[in-house]
Amino acid sequence: MTTSSGTSRIVLAVTEVSSTVVVVTWRGAGHITACLDALAAQDRPHRTLVVDNASDDGTARLLAEHPSKPQVVRLPRNAGYAGAMAAALSLVDTPLMAWLNDDAVPDPAWLGTLEDALGTAAAASARLDRPDGAPQSVGVRLTADGYGADALGEPVFGFCGGAALVRTGILRAVGGVPASFFCYYEDTDTAWRLRLAGHEILAVPAARVTHRHGVSTQPGSPRFHRWNERNRLLMLLRCAPAAVAARELARFAAITAALPLRRNPPRAGNFRLSLRARVLAEVLLRLPATLRARRRIGRFATIGRGQVWRNWTPR
Known part of the structure; x- marks a missing residue:
């Protein structure tokens, strides 16, 4: 670019980062690398924050050695998914906060697709597929007795915390993440509060993630x-x-x-x-x-x- 004086200067294009992807891990040595590799391959710039729930299986070493150099916060004890997400919320300084399980592998367009689809909604839920390709969820529905269940079609009541995008400021305004839940229903409770506050939640099936469901928590235990x-x-x-x-x-x-x-x-x-x-x-x-x-x-x-x-x- 040339100025009026005839001298030239270089203008550096600064790419705005809208999202911080928060990954919660606990004893994730067997799968955290695949998750971080997939985040490094995203076609949308972002920050990655990993909250390590006091893993004792070598996860800390893998995080420190990963070439993407994610920001890592190591908690002194296992606070569960809910507790770790609540801790992360105080550290996020981007307008959007993505939730991602450590046993999830997002497609390269996952984050960009969620950001582009969000519009005026408060949250957007991705599509989670099992490793064999069978669909697991595009969000959460409510049953007649108040259980949250996987939704396979639209519209959805809430987002699935395994892979979703939430507006950071709105999340804080409705009370954040219920840390005391430890694990399960923190996403449905958060979505319910968003609904009570008049906000919209979208399902975005085009934002795809492969999910090894229940690696850490063992459903049925x-x-x-x-x-x-x-x-x-x-x-x-x-x-x-x-x-x-x-x-x-x-x-x-x-x-x-x-x-x-x-x-x-x-x-x-x-x-x-x-x-x-x-x-x-x-x-x-x-x-x-x-x-x-x-x-x-x-x-x-x-x-x-x-x-x-x-x-x-x-x-």
Whole structure:
């Protein structure tokens, strides 16, 4: 470029980075490299922040040696996916924050496709496929009893935390990530609060990710069922209409109390009496803090809890 004085100067084009991709890992040595390789191959510039939940399997060395040189925050203990995402939120200084599991491998166009599709929405959920190519999720739907379930079609109630893009400022405005959930339902709870605040959430099936589902948490394990059942009830107490939350808590307690009286109790892992008793104890212990959170959520809500429930649950 030439100035009016005839001298020339060089103008450097600065590419604006809109997104920080946050990857949470725990004992991810067997798969974190594939995730970071895929992020390094993205066709959209971004920052990568890895939150290491005190891994003890060599993950820290792999992160330090990876050629992409991601920013790494190592927590002193395992805070779970929810706790690590909550910690990351305070460090993100880009307008957008992408959530990505460490056992996920995004296509090169994944992030750019999400950014381009976001529009005025608060969040966008990618398409997750299993390693064999079978679809796993394009987002989250709500069931009639308040469970979050994988959605395979549009529209979606919420985003799947395994691969999604969220507006950082809006996420903070609706209370951030519920760190105490540890694992599971932190994404559905966050999406519910976004809905209550009047925001839109999109499914973007063209943003594709291959996902080795449950590598760290082992779906079907006692830990999985404990977190799944506890956090569903906590989410309902925080976000659902009061009658729905009370109904589901009472139903869970009644089924638990009746289990010793049943001749042939269900064999599924989430019907173990000791597990359900622990879930009830944890929910009751957290009830005062949960009800305080419910009041805070109500203060920023612009759509009634009943309306959101009617809009997004099957009749």
